Amino acid sequence: MAIVTSSKRSRYFAESSRYLPGGVNSPVRAFQGVGGDPVVVHRAEGAWLYDQDENGYMDLINSWGPMILGHAHPDVVEAVRTQAGKSFSYGTPTELELELAKLVVDGIPWIERIRMVNSGTEACMTAIRLARAHTGRPYFIKCRGCYHGHADPFLVEAGSGALTLGHPSSPGIPEETTRYTLVADYNDLQSMERWFEEFPESIAGVILEPVSGNMGCVPPHSSYLQAVQELCRTHGALFILDEVMTGFRLSWQGAANIYHLDPDLVCYGKIIGGGLPVGACAGKAHIMDLLAPAGPVYQAGTLSGNPLAMTAGLTTLRLLQLQPEIYDHLEQVGRTLETELLKRFAEKGQDVQVNRVGSMISLFFTDRPVGDLSSALTSDRQSFSRFFHHLLAAGIHLPPSAFESWFISRAIDESHIDQFLEAVRRF
Numbered sequence: 001m002a003i004v005t006s007s008k009r010s011r012y013f014a015e016s017s018r019y020l021p022g023g024v025n026s027p028v029r030a031f032q033g034v035g036g037d038p039v040v041v042h043r044a045e046g047a048w049l050y051d052q053d054e055n056g057y058m059d060l061i062n063s064w065g066p067m068i069l070g071h072a073h074p075d076v077v078e079a080v081r082t083q084a085g086k087s088f089s090y091g092t093p094t095e096l097e098l099e100l101a102k103l104v105v106d107g108i109p110w111i112e113r114i115r116m117v118n119s120g121t122e123a124c125m126t127a128i129r130l131a132r133a134h135t136g137r138p139y140f141i142k143c144r145g146c147y148h149g150h151a152d153p154f155l156v157e158a159g160s161g162a163l164t165l166g167h168p169s170s171p172g173i174p175e176e177t178t179r180y181t182l183v184a185d186y187n188d189l190q191s192m193e194r195w196f197e198e199f200p201e202s203i204a205g206v207i208l209e210p211v212s213g214n215m216g217c218v219p220p221h222s223s224y225l226q227a228v229q230e231l232c233r234t235h236g237a238l239f240i241l242d243e244v245m246t247g248f249r250l251s252w253q254g255a256a257n258i259y260h261l262d263p264d265l266v267c268y269g270k271i272i273g274g275g276l277p278v279g280a281c282a283g284k285a286h287i288m289d290l291l292a293p294a295g296p297v298y299q300a301g302t303l304s305g306n307p308l309a310m311t312a313g314l315t316t317l318r319l320l321q322l323q324p325e326i327y328d329h330l331e332q333v334g335r336t337l338e339t340e341l342l343k344r345f346a347e348k349g350q351d352v353q354v355n356r357v358g359s360m361i362s363l364f365f366t367d368r369p370v371g372d373l374s375s376a377l378t379s380d381r382q383s384f385s386r387f388f389h390h391l392l393a394a395g396i397h398l399p400p401s402a403f404e405s406w407f408i409s410r411a412i413d414e415s416h417i418d419q420f421l422e423a424v425r426r427f
């Protein structure tokens, strides 16, 4: 398989940088974390991304999560095509948004109401607004290295692209805006308890990724999440799970299901739109019904509940619900990748950590177990870049950052795994 010459990519990227800031519409796509110029994708199908010269790349980005079924799944394509002929957006209620809401509310016990928005960022903004309105308290706690979208109050020691580019806290945000954002360490209950001691009765809620995917994949220590939930209950604060990445991925009911949690509010995004722009804030009725027009908390969106997006999400979630064996497949592929990566690096005598929960997996080039941001940051970025470019040259596209989770899709099968393992063996 020929690999597109980097001079062609460079030409594209030089041109796009004159039109788009940094040449991209979302920072981590720019390869700044690994060097070089990004692959310009022309189309995708199943497990493969194709550039304009029809070079194929086995996809482990999967749009950063949404494409859990693989690209251009025929059922999803057909549903979107059919809806497109009925127009794209009405600005009035539709049956589709009710169907998607029913699917989620009836299928997930701790969800009683859901508000559709257009992105994970909006979902998290709405959750914090609701938590503050419900409790009448100003502060909230987030964890170092977790990412909850790019809204102002969250861009304090944030993960994902902010972390990859080395500015986890952004300029352009007045101190007053983040004054009520308290930062704790992931997997460190005490760092959260201290805030509750310092600001008793002033903390509206805790928001966290149940399995963090935005400083690389970092799973929770055993019973950590339950302890956080209990801490919130004790102090009358809301327990908010950001399941934008984990929702419908770690299980249909998300991480809350596998860790036996009962969150007050849950943020969704990524898979819930099946690759079209959808996010959602969901949770207990007495909190959710504070949202306008049921209640006084304002939140709105011209394209919220967009019928094309609802159709893509609905079809994707239904397929996942009807075929629970998909999750077994994702687990199996994940386990094989984990085992083989560990085996290969042990052979090479190189210290690495492989963190994985289901179909979220990360490789850290460090001898320290990675359980929070500071341990994640011990990962050697140059080694990751070399590994990344080695795989890219072998036609395998990882997320271009040492601090992102890889995402496995249903479309990845034996033959892709063999290709992956062969490339890893040659590293």
Ligand SMILES: *Cc1c(COP(=O)(O)O)cnc(C)c1O
Pocket (backbone or CB within 6 Å): 118, 119, 120, 121, 122, 124, 147, 148, 149, 150, 209, 213, 214, 242, 243, 244, 245, 269, 270, 279
């Ligand atoms: C991707 C992500 C977001 C932001 O979602 P966008 O749709 O990019 O705004 C928020 N939280 C988590 C955990 C995410 O992974």
